[in-house]
Amino acid sequence: MPEGHTLHRLARNVDRRFRRAVVAAASPQGRFAAGAQRLDGTRLVGARAHGKHLLVRFAPPDAPPPLRRRPAGASVDGEQTLHVHLGLYGTFVLGAGEPPPVRGALRLRLVGVPEEAAGDEAAPWGDLRGPTACELLEPGEVEALEARLGPDPLQPDPAGAGRAAFVARTGASRSAVGGLLMRQDLVAGIGNVYRAEALFRAGVHPEVPGRSVGDAVLGGMWDDLVVLMRSGVRTGRIVTTEPEHRTGPGPGARGRAGGRAGWRDVAHYVYRRQGLPCRVCGTPVETAVMVGRNVFWCPVCQPS
DNA sequence: CATAAATGGCTAT
DNA sequence: TAGCCCTTTATGG
Known part of the structure; x- marks a missing residue:
């Protein structure tokens, strides 16, 4: 979707x-x-x-x-x-x-x-x-x-201008990075799933201010988004988990009568997994409303 | 049936 | 921050 x-x-x-x-x-x-x-x-x-x-x-x-x-x-x-x-x-x-x-x-x-x-x-x-x-x-x-749209990780960026603009502008803001990632003028195309998953993969808590994240980590998040979203274009699905982490029940498994887990059940690290164990460390995933949308994070893998 | 929720974004206050 | 728009699907009574 x-x-x-x-x-x-x-x-x-x-x-x-x-x-x-x-x-x-x-x-x-x-x-x-x-x-x-x-x-x-x-x-x-x-x-x-x-x-x-x-x-x-x-x-x-x-x-x-x-x-x-x-x-x-x-x-x-x-x-x-x-x-x-x-x-x-x-x-x-x-x-x-x-x-x-x-x-x-x-x-x-x-x-x-x-x-x-x-x-x-x-x-x-x-x-x-x-x-x-x-x-x-x-x-x-x-x-x-x-x-009024920012750089798009799915558009060609041979000179790295889009990446640089994203790092500079996000890294200059005192607002929470979890809110900044949803701003289409800073980076175009990110939604609630890629926001939560990119922050988890970067080990960044959503409430950390943009200026406290660090340019290297922000640049790494951009590069990661390029990879994740290109894969999304190819497959039509958002799958952000590494193969070794695709285990255990997911949100879709609840109430399902013993059926085999579908791809959705293992596709994400934290998105819509509140209360379920983190796939990496086992700590229950937390959630909160941020900029009007639900965010999800692991309090251990993404320290505040 | 009614109600809520969903990967979004605009406007008004 | 709240309300609103758009539509479908899942869940509850």
């Missing part, structure tokens, strides 16, 4: 399935009817993600296809950008072939219109439900949106 890795994975899949396709767009629920009408019949030219935001560009169907791929984000006249934010529980389900029957609150359905020459390739479809944001943006609005 939707932290940054979900959106990058989604952007990749939308791009793969829909790029260059003319789409039919509809909003059966009615909340995005006007936008769907504007998208209907346009051609999808590319999809990408920044943090938890999905950005999909559409061009008029008769626009000449670009000879070369433009730089990500570059936009030309007549193009519109669909901005999607899934929020807590939004989903964007993709498939190919016959779309499923419309059911529930379907905000937007995109269906690829088969080209004359495409033969019998199954047309792609996508169903969006429950998003926090689903809107069409002008190029300037896309720019404004991205201007």
